[in-house]
Amino acid sequence: MNAIGHALAIAGSMTWEILWALILGFALSAVVQAVVRRSTIVRLLGDDRPRTLAIATGMGIASSSCSYAAVALARSLFRKGASFTAAMAFEIASTNLVIELGIVLALLMGWQFTAAEFVGGPIMIVAIALLFRLFLRERLLREARDQAERGIAGSMEGHAAMDMAVQREGSFRERLFSREAFTAVAHVFVMEWAAILRDLVIGLLIAGAVAAWVPGSFWRHFFLSGHPVAAALWGPLVGPLVAVVSFVCSIGNVPLAAVLWNGGISFGGVIAFVFGDLIILPIINIYRKYYGTRMALFVTATFYAAMVIAGYLVELIFGATRLTPGERHAAVVEEHIAWNYTTWLNIAFLFIAAVLLVRFVRTGGIAMLRMMGGSPDGEEHGAH
Numbered sequence: 001m002n003a004i005g006h007a008l009a010i011a012g013s014m015t016w017e018i019l020w021a022l023i024l025g026f027a028l029s030a031v032v033q034a035v036v037r038r039s040t041i042v043r044l045l046g047d048d049r050p051r052t053l054a055i056a057t058g059m060g061i062a063s064s065s066c067s068y069a070a071v072a073l074a075r076s077l078f079r080k081g082a083s084f085t086a087a088m089a090f091e092i093a094s095t096n097l098v099i100e101l102g103i104v105l106a107l108l109m110g111w112q113f114t115a116a117e118f119v120g121g122p123i124m125i126v127a128i129a130l131l132f133r134l135f136l137r138e139r140l141l142r143e144a145r146d147q148a149e150r151g152i153a154g155s156m157e158g159h160a161a162m163d164m165a166v167q168r169e170g171s172f173r174e175r176l177f178s179r180e181a182f183t184a185v186a187h188v189f190v191m192e193w194a195a196i197l198r199d200l201v202i203g204l205l206i207a208g209a210v211a212a213w214v215p216g217s218f219w220r221h222f223f224l225s226g227h228p229v230a231a232a233l234w235g236p237l238v239g240p241l242v243a244v245v246s247f248v249c250s251i252g253n254v255p256l257a258a259v260l261w262n263g264g265i266s267f268g269g270v271i272a273f274v275f276g277d278l279i280i281l282p283i284i285n286i287y288r289k290y291y292g293t294r295m296a297l298f299v300t301a302t303f304y305a306a307m308v309i310a311g312y313l314v315e316l317i318f319g320a321t322r323l324t325p326g327e328r329h330a331a332v333v334e335e336h337i338a339w340n341y342t343t344w345l346n347i348a349f350l351f352i353a354a355v356l357l358v359r360f361v362r363t364g365g366i367a368m369l370r371m372m373g374g375s376p377d378g379e380e381h382g383a384h
Contacts, residue, residue: 045086
């Protein structure tokens with residue numbers, strides 16, 4: 001019981017440390033999603049040219065941070081005419097280049113990790129585009145499209161189908177400060193929390209358990225931290241594999257990333273681990289349902305290769321520029337909660353969250369929550 005209590009205390013401390021940052025990140029993301037209409041995305045993603053992939057990346061950054069919803073939305077874009085490469089670029093960006101992820105990484109681990117995430121993400125997308133161009137055959141692509149057209153349900157289909165952006169006409173400023181925008185922001189904010197809450201809680205509990213129960217000596221041996229060159233080579237290779245067996249995706253894997261960093265994983269290995277949320281076992285199974293077994297294996301293999309490449313290049317770039325952090329201290333794994341600036345920020349942002357939650361409930365949000373599972377062929381739902 002003492003061991004369990006210790007793990008829960010660490011998980012609770014982590015939760016308290018990052019709470020305000022999560023609320024801020026999701027609020028900013030909700031504002032972006034409230035003014036970006038999803039109907040404009042598909043027509044811009046019909047090929048795999050560099051410009052198209054850049055647009056897909058930008059649209060992904062403005063989208064959901066839930067890995068399951070991102071995977072479902074990528075399949076939806078593919079079915080509506082987007083190229084497979086562009087759809088995968090959108091999926092990667094909407095999971096690994098979103099605002100809230102960057103904020104939490106900076107708070108838990110330092111600004112260098114946020115910078116590395118936003119350097120490594122585009123590297124991974126470029127690597128995927130090159131690997132697809134080299135190895136993706138037209139026959140396999142046709143099989144994947146035929147399977148996608150069957151519309152087999154995966155996870156978070158209803159959430160992925162919802163376009164909650166403001167539909168009224170007018171300038172960007174008029175739409176942003178309208179009553180409809182307030183409603184849309186509230187709806188996106190609460191729905192995003194509902195989408196990632198399970199993974200976030202699981203991730204915090206796993207991180208707390210690992211921090212409390214796994215001795216540091218194990219991680220130092222496992223990550224070869226006593227041999228800098230070997231550690232730099234080993235980290236990006238094993239980082240995504242640790243993510244696969246952890247079963248945690250979305251932002252939920254960041255607390256565990258902090259624990260692994262304290263344990264001795266290389267800088268590039270941390271980034272590869274965070275990217276690994278797109279090849280955890282439940283999502284590989286969804287790829288199988290969406291695109292067929294052969295394409296699921298192809299996507300998993302190419303994504304893993306791209307994660308490793310991104311991890312190595314991040315290690316080299318940040319090492320050459322001397323931006324790699326020299327210390328391994330993640331304060332969030334300390335077992336205490338203090339009355340400090342974090343407490344005041346949490347109180348302020350909890351008030352903002354309460355305001356958005358009230359708006360969500362008063363404008364029909366409860367009915368939307370019931371449709372989160374939904375059907376991939378259901379109608380798209382607006383926020384009002």
